[in-house]
Amino acid sequence: MKVSSGLPRVSDGPCSARGGSMSLRSWLAATMGVLTLVTLAAATLLIVLTSVLDRSAATLGVAFGGIRVSEELEVGLLAHDRMVREGPVKVPRGPGGLSRFELEASLYRQMGELRRIASTAAERQRLDAVREDVDVYFSAQWDPVRAEQEAGPALDAALSGLEQVSSINVERARVARSEAERWNDMADSVGVVLCGLLLLGVLVVSVLLRRVALQPLRDISQSMRRFGAGCRRARAPEAGPTELRDMARTFNEMANSLAHQQEQQLAFLAGVAHELRNPLSALKLSTALSDRSRAQLTPERMDRTLSLVGRQVERLDRMVGDLLDATRIEAGRLELRPEVRDARELAREVVELYRSGDTGHGLRLSLPDVSVPVRADPARLEQVLHNLISNALKYSPAGSTVEVSVRREKDTAVLCVTDQGIGISEEEMRLLFAPFQRAGNARQRAPGVGLGLSVARRIVEGHGGSIDVTSQPGHGSVFCVRLAVATEAVRHAEEDAGLTSLEDTLH
Template sequence: MKVPFGQAGSMSLRAWLGATMGILALLTLSAAALLVILTAVLDRSAATLGDAVEGIRLSEELEVGLLAHDRMVREGPTKVPRGPGGLTRIELEASLYQQIGSLRRIAATEEERGQLDAVRGDVDVYFSSQWDPARAEKDAGPALDAALGGLEHVIAINVEGARVARLQAERWNTMADSAGVVLCVLLLVGVLVVSLLLRRVALQPLRDISQSMRRFGAGSKRTRAPEAGPTELRDMARTFNEMANSLTHQQEQQLAFLAGVAHELRNPLSALKLSTALTDRSRAQLTPERMDRTLALVGRQVERLDRMVGDLLDATRIEAGRLELRPEVRDACELAREVVELYRSGDTGHVLRLSLPDAPVLVRADAARLEQVLHNLISNALKYSPGGSSVEVLVRREQGEAVLCVTDQGIGISDDEKRLLFAPFQRAGNARQRAPGVGLGLSVARRIVEAHGGSIDVVSEPGHGSVFSVRLALASEAPRHPEEGGGLTPPQDALH
């Protein structure tokens, strides 16, 4: 009945409860079966005793009837006109034959039935000799004595059968009492053992998990639940530990993100502070050329701050499910051309190439958000490519989709880095040294593309550059331009 703790702990809670309840049910069924058997045995013994008593009664009545018949014959019909109970001689003989038949029907053994057959034969001889005066003196007396002796033997057989039945009933009653006591003790011990094991195997691990959750919720972030007990509780503890590890990792990422944001904000702020300080101290000697350089530096730092804050706001909106898209049918070629021309207007130090098909490539998208994706991809390509290298922007149709590709000749990305490339706050090892940032641009770009029902992927090898591809479903409507009255859709049509 008692299951070792280590073995019970490796079982599932359902299997363990099923086993223990099965054992208790088996004990209960055993007790019920014993009660049924005892009832059947006692019923059979009672039936045997009843048949034995009935057999003794009928045998004695048969003896009385035979003696009454003999008296009736010896005293003559004038003295005893009717037999016992007011029967005539013929009716009395018929009644005695009926009693012999009743005795034979309730006879329990072959010995008793054989003895009754012998009694009937003696009774036949007795009756026949009484009706024949020549045989009456010679055969009637011995036949009657033999019949009475046979009936005495039948009575003895029934008395012995009753005694045996009574002894058997007493023996079974004693056995049932002993077995009942044993089963009751086993049931009580089983309930006690099951209660103790349930407390040790299930309740204690469950209490440990609850306490671990409570301590973790109170701020003890290193608390983990012990993985002990049945399979279900082990899985529960493992799930909690995985959740705790994930939350701890997220908290560490958030702290690292805050540190990175603080660091990234400090750099442009320091540059702005230095620029304004130099301007205040040397206003008299400030030349137009130096003013232009200072304003250009301030402009770059402000643009960097604006892009960083924009990425943070977009990431916040995405996580809160509040990113709004106002789709319209636009030509992807036109959007790509506008973004590339914007970068060509500045001094990027790179060669920007634009490859477009002859026919428009129509997509239904939020133009501002799609331009934001292209800005992010082109900006990354310029940041992580060596000076003087080329960056190519390509738009094409491919199997019912519009594909926008940005190809660079930069540092490349390893397979391990690709798995976390689009995760928020994640940056490849080389990227941290090559360019500033907090690791939100690609994450925001992916969520924007996915919100349009598209996808974004990358093909890259370290040292051989990267190809970022954005895939969107083609649209069939004619392009609409803001200046033609087909600009932004009303806010109620926005996609979230």
């Protein structure tokens, strides 16, 4: 049975869910990924800049060392030449208190150091030429003939070579400094760009977070607040990331369910009031007729009046019982007192009760030869059978047959009630066991509030079983209750049967 809630469908509105929306987790992961890439780029740039500056600093250190040693060599050679020209008497010791031999040894050590720190082939080649010139200069100083001819040119060539070495180191220092400045400028530019991107990313993330997550979340909160304040038509827009759309959809489904339940409750109250009015009106009319015609009240009339009153009281009692059971079930207070009973006996007792009255229908009972023990509350299971048989009788044409059968399928006891009534459509069967639901034909054929089958299903489920229906409109229905067979009772029954057989053999 379809029940229209009278509320607009949320999915038809402009704020309905749109396919392909990214989830909040994916969106945050992508955002953090972009920010992480920017941070990694900045860190990589810092590492590269540090390496370049370190290499430039090392190059500058080597270049400055080469310039310093070259200048010291030039000073030492000039001091040596002065010491030789002025003679040992006037200048017995060289610069720094060194003798001529010590000065020459010192100059050779400095040339070795300069050769060791040289980093280019041209610089090493020039230093080799300087050493050859210095060798010629030192050797020529010990020969007066060569001293006049070779010492001066060799000294000039050595000094010129040292100037060239100094120039090479100065150029190398200039190149290293230029490279360091270039990298520094590039790092400044890239750093400014990365900082701008990072700030822009933070700004974009803030704006998108507000639009994508915070605004839908605020809309959901406001919708919940309006719904809680009594606006039952308030619904949350299904927009934003997947998680928020799921949250909004869940809230909307809950709101629709509550609205539907409210409509059901109102319809239930109206149905109860209508169903109560009919028997109360009949009771009131019977009482009024009895009071006005007390003198002419014959035994036959009294019997008909009492029969009418009894039927209406029984109807009221059944209705109140269903309401009480439904209330206990919803409150979780349905008490079951299970015991092992034979399902055949329970079915037989219920059928015999209906056979004792004038139902206008035929009742056929089909039972197996062996026991079908079940562990159940006998009163509650009889209540379920009463409900199924009563419905079968009410919705079946007069003179038709209602069959009650019990059978065992492996470890399952199956109790079925088959009628030849109006049947139930597939659409109506989906809501058949829901509380306060009645099929259209059922409302016209028999009174009721639609609680009997709902209570029966909950009782069966409370026993760990199930209830199902097979039906076609105009061809009757078959309701089947399925319960687990009490296997322990079966074992005891088989043992008792075996013992009885053995006793009969001995006797």
